[in-house]
Amino acid sequence: MHYKTPITDVQIEANFKHAAEQYAAFGVDIERAVDRALEVPISLHCWQGDDVAGFEVKDEAVEGGGIMATGNYPGRARNGDELRRDLKKVVDLLPGPHRANIHASYGDTGGEVVDRDALEPEHFTSWVDWAKAHDIGIDFNPTYFAHSKANDGFTLSHPDKGIRDFWIQHGIASRRISEAIGKALGDEVVNNHWIPDGAKDHPADRWTPRERLVEALDTVFDDGLGIGPECVDAVEGKLFGLGMEDYTVGSNDFYANYALTRDKLLCLDMGHFHPTESIADKLSAHFAFHEKLLIHTSRPIRWDSDHVVLFSDDVRYVFLELARHNAIDRMYLALDFFDASINRIAAYVIGTRATRKALLYGLVDPTDRLRQLEAEGKLAQKLALMEDMKTMPFSAVWDMCCLKANVPIGASWLDEIETYERDVLSQRD
Numbered sequence: 001m002h003y004k005t006p007i008t009d010v011q012i013e014a015n016f017k018h019a020a021e022q023y024a025a026f027g028v029d030i031e032r033a034v035d036r037a038l039e040v041p042i043s044l045h046c047w048q049g050d051d052v053a054g055f056e057v058k059d060e061a062v063e064g065g066g067i068m069a070t071g072n073y074p075g076r077a078r079n080g081d082e083l084r085r086d087l088k089k090v091v092d093l094l095p096g097p098h099r100a101n102i103h104a105s106y107g108d109t110g111g112e113v114v115d116r117d118a119l120e121p122e123h124f125t126s127w128v129d130w131a132k133a134h135d136i137g138i139d140f141n142p143t144y145f146a147h148s149k150a151n152d153g154f155t156l157s158h159p160d161k162g163i164r165d166f167w168i169q170h171g172i173a174s175r176r177i178s179e180a181i182g183k184a185l186g187d188e189v190v191n192n193h194w195i196p197d198g199a200k201d202h203p204a205d206r207w208t209p210r211e212r213l214v215e216a217l218d219t220v221f222d223d224g225l226g227i228g229p230e231c232v233d234a235v236e237g238k239l240f241g242l243g244m245e246d247y248t249v250g251s252n253d254f255y256a257n258y259a260l261t262r263d264k265l266l267c268l269d270m271g272h273f274h275p276t277e278s279i280a281d282k283l284s285a286h287f288a289f290h291e292k293l294l295i296h297t298s299r300p301i302r303w304d305s306d307h308v309v310l311f312s313d314d315v316r317y318v319f320l321e322l323a324r325h326n327a328i329d330r331m332y333l334a335l336d337f338f339d340a341s342i343n344r345i346a347a348y349v350i351g352t353r354a355t356r357k358a359l360l361y362g363l364v365d366p367t368d369r370l371r372q373l374e375a376e377g378k379l380a381q382k383l384a385l386m387e388d389m390k391t392m393p394f395s396a397v398w399d400m401c402c403l404k405a406n407v408p409i410g411a412s413w414l415d416e417i418e419t420y421e422r423d424v425l426s427q428r429d
């Protein structure tokens with residue numbers, strides 16, 4: 001089966017011209033929207049490629065501890081070279097600029113056991129060299145999970161000072177590594193801190209772990225460490241995790257306050273809220289106090305917070321909010337999903353394309369017209385126009401975005417995925 005769409009470049013141009021007239025009637029310049037959508041970098045999480053396993057050399061067996069990918073589709077990347085090759089394949093099928101978002105557990109220690117508190121910038125040179133060669137930015141994440149010192153539910157908030165200190169040293173190491181990568185690439189590196197800490201059932205003490213977490217984070221972020229501005233630290237809250245259903249130490253409220261009082265970037269992961277909460281609505285509340293935010297696009301389904309992102313209402317509303325308030329430049333955009341039950345490269349392409357498509361959708365909103373109607377009290381008219389925008393010829397705008405970026409149109413990228421699966425992925429154990 002082939003997936004090439006019958007549409008030609010000439011037809012895409014013609015459709016776009018026609019769509020431009022329709023959108024222009026509402027005061028929307030789709031040419032500008034396409035250019036703008038192609039400027040925004042999206043940070044690709046490396047962990048979809050290997051089911052969050054990482055490439056550490058270990059001298060002890062370690063269980064999952066905090067995060068779990070489900071499924072056993074063949075072709076998982078087994079080392080850094082395979083993962084980088086996969087990521088390059090992905091990037092080539094996507095419109096727009098991208099970054100690689102790596103975790104501390106994806107370093108290259110040359111076969112040596114190097115524990116998390118001892119990681120150094122040199123363990124990430126293979127990523128830096130690759131990033132330079134392909135003009136891809138890098139972002140970073142300390143890995144506070146999948147480790148023998150994370151198996152009882154606590155890391156930075158652990159009651160045992162020795163364990164807490166170990167994770168503090170890891171947090172500091174991640175900042176030094178981010179700084180070094182930033183210096184090597186002449187760029188900022190967003191360093192996102194997420195911890196799994198919490199409890200399965202009613203803790204008798206919800207307070208002390210949070211107090212310990214404040215103290216631990218303050219030590220990790222101590223200005224006295226002299227870490228340069230290349231490292232931009234973010235903190236990510238969560239609602240609950242598997243096995244941590246009752247209590248999450250680093251909840252969303254906790255980090256909203258922490259980030260604000262410590263001048264850190266707040267990370268909002270779309271999978272980390274109650275299903276009826278609207279992340280889109282939260283943006284203006286946080287932007288009233290924060291210059292910038294980090295957004296993880298993800299898709300919650302029941303107990304899982306990390307399904308492959310689709311072009312859904314939730315994601316569209318996030319970008320509508322950002323575009324309507326000219327806040328696209330005020331976000332760092334990263335992805336966070338993992339599905340081990342389908343072709344992993346395809347999962348990346350589906351989720352990243354959906355994210356950029358939603359960004360583009362936000363950019364073709366007739367905001368001025370809508371605001372005017374709202375100001376005039378014409379609320380039914382506003383609602384009708386909002387509803388009508390959903391069936392505008394948006395596919396013509398998206399196709400043009402892909403054409404301009406010189407990447408496959410529609411789902412025709414699937415042909416390349418199937419070839420890559422046959423030639424590369426299926427050769428892996």
Ligand code: RNT
Nearest residue numbers: 047141194236238269336
């Ligand atoms: C977990 C957080 C976090 C992780 C990655 C692997 O719920 O969302 O961002 O997914 O760090």
Ligand code: ZN
Nearest residue numbers: 236269296336
């Ligand atoms: Zn996340």
